[in-house]
Amino acid sequence: MSDPSDIDPLFGARVVTQISAGLSQKGVRAHNERLLLSLLQRHGGLPASELARRAGLSPPTVSVILRRLESEGVIERGEPMRGKVGKPSMPMLVRPDGALSWGLKIGRRSADLVLMDLTGVIRAERRLTYARPIPETVFAFLARSIEEIAATLDPVQRSCLCGIGVAAPFELWNRPTHATNGPEDVFGAWHTVDLRAQVEALTGLSVIVLNDATAACQAEQVYGRGREFRDYAYIFIGAFVGGGVVLNHSVYEGRQGNAGALGSIRSVGPNGEAMQLADMASIHVLERRLRESDLDPDLLWRQPLDWSGLERHVDPWLGRVAQELARASLSICAVIDFEAILIDGAFPAEIRQDLVERVRRYLANQDVRGLIPPRIEPGNIGPNARALGAASAPIFSQFMLNTNAGLAVA
Template sequence: MRGAVVTSISPGLSQKRVRDHNARLLLSLLLRHGDLPGSDLARLSGLSAPTVSDILRGLEADGFLKRGDPVRGRVGKPSLPMRIDPEGALSWGFKIGRRSAELILLDLAGAIRAERRLPYAEPHPDEVLAFLAAATAEICAGLSPRQVARIGGIGVAAPFELWSGDEVRHRSRTFRHWSGVDLRDRIAGFSDLPVSIINDATAACRAEHIYGRGREFSDYACFFVGTYIGGGIVLNNSVYEGRRGNAGALGSLRTVGPHGEGLQLVDAASIHLLEDRLSEAGLDPEALWRQPQDWSALARHVDPWLGRVAQELAGACLSTCAVVDFEAVLIDGAFPSSIRSDLVDRVRRYLVHQDSRGLILPRIEAGTIGAKARAIGAAAGPISSQYLLDTNVGMAIA
């Protein structure tokens, strides 16, 4: 960015550091609120109109913003809204899951420009990383030199300790080869782009925060119901990963089983439990993942599972709000949108019957991103770290 270089938010006393912070702030506001004229950006940011105008010119010159159509009001000259230029930045998002790996190329506005998928049963790191290398090269071959130059990094989303969950559950698929794999080092063998690694559920939270319903709230928790449920938290308008990258490990919240035994939420509110129900009924659990997803023919098995998940989530919502006064809890997952709507409605109903003494009940809202949230959130990592404001970064004097 000429005149508005975005590097690190870490503030010093120099004008460059202040300008960097302000450029990130304006880009973040435009992503959050949509097209805005300079006057509105000045009001929302607290910056002076000349400062905003100067930064916007720099961002436009560097290809991060473009001008919208003039808006004519009743008095004075027309206002000129500024908008995000999708071509301003591109980023790879790579989701490593227990059934497939998914690669997307995301633009600054949150649109998926390209995607590739590798299904597998028992993946090996060599196979998955070879797919990543080949797929990125193939997609880049169809891009212009300018677009390739705008790719800022590779974000990887994967469950922490990917290899452990299936071994615990004695599944045939094994991830034992992933133990000890240094993904950054392996990816550096075929790409010089910076690599960021994030928990897959936290990545889903980031996607919702930057490009979904999360833009409506400042402090909230996200639950993402996948094969294993997980989550993430947002504090002060930024996804909070914690000192060791494991904040918002909502799948590890404690709950109680049918016989009074202690369980984690991941053992009581995950899709793998629905898979088990289908297997016990002699049905193929892979039916849950066929695209486009449609679970209507499985309603007899889905309904009791959905009821239990809703009850567990109602209790989990209160547990999270006992620690932080979240204004909302967003719920999404790797399931059809109709299942998401049903689940959210049930959680709302169950929540009012919970013992909430000493707590302020949060709003329970549906997410909007869906099954691709983890890949989108992974791709949003390099975009966020290079161009957007993180209000959880410390402001130590350099």
């Protein structure tokens, strides 16, 4: 066994203290497999000796687990690492084709489907934009897109499909009238839709449903800048704004999967009326500006990476959003002493960077008595974050370790 000081602070012995129930021998084996896979996923290729040191497991135990995972096609050997005295070490890598997963994002203005491999690479994707998310239209898009993409897979790849994650706004049907574009009953139709049952019937796969902003946070944590911070809050700006919470390097979903509902933070409207952050700092506010200027707001969704030509309308919107996010950031950190607030959204990278810089400036002028101001940092996944996070859900539920598992137990 390695010295405790050598144990990886993310996935090492500390994780055991969070498990609230005893584990059988089979449970310990599964836990250790997930531990090693999580280390490989996070740090890239590592030799067995380094994995043993980081995991706090004996080298023989690690060797047995690695042989089993390799025989199952989940990991593979990399190129020998030379340059040191002695025998070259052999790094082990997560094998991309070890598992494939679908991710479906259902938004208020668009739907996205991605096929992702075990390393987080998107193998295929499809997108649908709309004025309103009619259930029949979304499910037809899902069925058609899966059929098209699956036709390009060989039998072995099809056998590696481990499930589908579905990311959708919490209470998709429940938005105020002034924030929607069209008949309320279109959104209300989702109230009676059983997302898990519908998607399972269409795909025949196991389904995981999660909040769309939580899914985006998961994508940032695993594949983006989230790995730089232990505890942080994440804000994603889409048609509406949402968020996520990361504690101890893992996304914390909460008792009912709605942790990090940052869009519901209280705000004040232009006339002093009670509002929520979602009413003041979302893309739907920019849509309204464009519509009032006789411009087509669908441009924002058809071209999420290119808002050129809209600067006259985007600039004042950014100013208002930055003020709201600066105040919200302090409210968030009044509850948990977060190291950072990460901001991302369904907009171009230059818009994200401009917004982050504005939030930093506004935050410098806020009343921070009793608080430690967080770092304000940009995320780096962008518009695909929610679909990517959805696709990661089946993979993580079957292969990786959740270091917050014990925190979610009632």
